[in-house]
Amino acid sequence: MRRQLYVLCDLEGASEISPDNRQAMVHGSDLWHRDGRRFITSDVSAVCEAANEFGIDEIVLNDSHDYGKREPNVLLAELPSNVRLVRRPHLPGKARRVVRGEPFGIVIVGQHAMCGGGGFAPHTIQSPPIGRVMLNDIPVGEIGLELALFMRAKLLAIVGEEAAVREARGLCPNVVGVPVKCLEKGWFPPADETYTSIRNGMRDALRRRDEMSGLDLEPPFRFTLEPTDGFSFDPSKRFVARWLARLILFGRSDGRLSESEASWETKTIVGGLYALESARMFLTRRS
Numbered sequence: 001m002r003r004q005l006y007v008l009c010d011l012e013g014a015s016e017i018s019p020d021n022r023q024a025m026v027h028g029s030d031l032w033h034r035d036g037r038r039f040i041t042s043d044v045s046a047v048c049e050a051a052n053e054f055g056i057d058e059i060v061l062n063d064s065h066d067y068g069k070r071e072p073n074v075l076l077a078e079l080p081s082n083v084r085l086v087r088r089p090h091l092p093g094k095a096r097r098v099v100r101g102e103p104f105g106i107v108i109v110g111q112h113a114m115c116g117g118g119g120f121a122p123h124t125i126q127s128p129p130i131g132r133v134m135l136n137d138i139p140v141g142e143i144g145l146e147l148a149l150f151m152r153a154k155l156l157a158i159v160g161e162e163a164a165v166r167e168a169r170g171l172c173p174n175v176v177g178v179p180v181k182c183l184e185k186g187w188f189p190p191a192d193e194t195y196t197s198i199r200n201g202m203r204d205a206l207r208r209r210d211e212m213s214g215l216d217l218e219p220p221f222r223f224t225l226e227p228t229d230g231f232s233f234d235p236s237k238r239f240v241a242r243w244l245a246r247l248i249l250f251g252r253s254d255g256r257l258s259e260s261e262a263s264w265e266t267k268t269i270v271g272g273l274y275a276l277e278s279a280r281m282f283l284t285r286r287s
Contacts, residue, residue: 002057003104006095006153007047008146011065011073012121013160014040014110015180015191015198019120027066027073040065041075042191043109043159043180043198048080050202056104062086062095064142065110092277093270096149103153105209106146107202108168111160114141115228119163120183129231129283133276134224136217143168147215148269154212156205159198162187172213176205221272225262225279232259234284245278257282 011017011025016039023029024036048059061083063072067090076085086095113119115127124130124141133140135148143164147155157176158168162185165177178201180194181187205212227233235257239245249255253275255264262279266272 003055004058004060004099005051005056005105005107006060006062006099006103006150007044007107007109008062008064008095008111009040009044009074009109010111010142010160011036011040012110012112012123013119013164013180015043015194016188017120018181018188019183020188022121025065025121028071032073037073037075039191040073040110041078042195044074045079046195046198047107047109047157047159047202048083050199050206051107052080052082053203054206056206057082059083060086060095060099060103092273093149095146096270099150103150105154105156105206105212106150106214107157107159107205108143108146108155108164109159109198111143111158111164111168113161113163113167114139114143117141117163117167118184119161120181121161122163126280128228129285130225130280131228131231132224132226134222135272136222138171138217140171141167144171144215145273147171148217148221149273150214151269152216153214154209155214156209156212157202159201171215174208174211174213176201176208178202219267220265221267221269222265223263223272223276225276226260227283230286231283232286233257233262233279233282234259235282237282237284239281242281245281249275249278253278255279
């Protein structure tokens with residue numbers, strides 16, 4: 001039976017990106033071309049090396065930073081041949097359809113904490129304007145939403161900002177955490193230094209797979225979304241495809257919308273994520 005490893009990568013939590021070189025995480029910038037891509041590729045390469053040593057057959061890579069533009073953040077030519085990139089990752093649930101059945105495990109690389117979670121560049125999907133997201137009364141950021149999409153699949157390792165490691169352990173206590181930087185400590189080691197710790201942490205995670213867990217929630221899935229300061233929901237806001245957003249949020253998801261909160265309930269996580277995308281369209285800056 002083929003073993004697929006699912007790897008989600010982002011850029012804010014990648015090795016060596018710091019307040020001094022923030023432009024390295026801006027897609028298309030000079031620093032992104034020169035440094036940012038190299039940093040995240042190094043982190044992902046360390047994961048791939050350990051995975052292939054272990055005997056993983058295929059690595060499905062979701063390059064999610066900035067919705068995975070036409071030019072990926074990772075340098076694919078520098079990754080092993082058994083890495084398959086998820087195309088159009090911005091579509092809710094796309095990654096889940098690419099992975100066949102239950103993955104051997106999930107690894108999250110280059111991750112930041114959710115909005116209010118501390119560390120370098122914390123945000124929940126897009127902050128501002130998105131503040132807190134709750135799923136069945138659990139606060140979730142990009143880590144929690146991805147685990148919900150792969151419900152009950154094992155989270156093996158989390159690589160990124162120290163604050164992101166804490167967040168992941170709050171959801172899956174046994175996950176192997178590999179912090180590669182910490183804003184509060186002023187610690188931003190170079191990528192060639194963190195490569196070894198990522199590879200070794202990944203080796204440990206694969207060996208201990210049976211100890212790992214995933215997010216385990218039962219439907220119905222109840223979501224709430226609150227904006228950050230300075231933003232609110234405007235139910236009367238006009239925009240392209242407003243009729244479709246209203247159909248998804250109110251017609252199919254039993255949604256409610258007030259100035260300070262959007263809420264909805266669905267039978268599937270993918271349906272809930274489509275409703276989330278619909279709800280965020282009603283966000284507007286306070287006058």
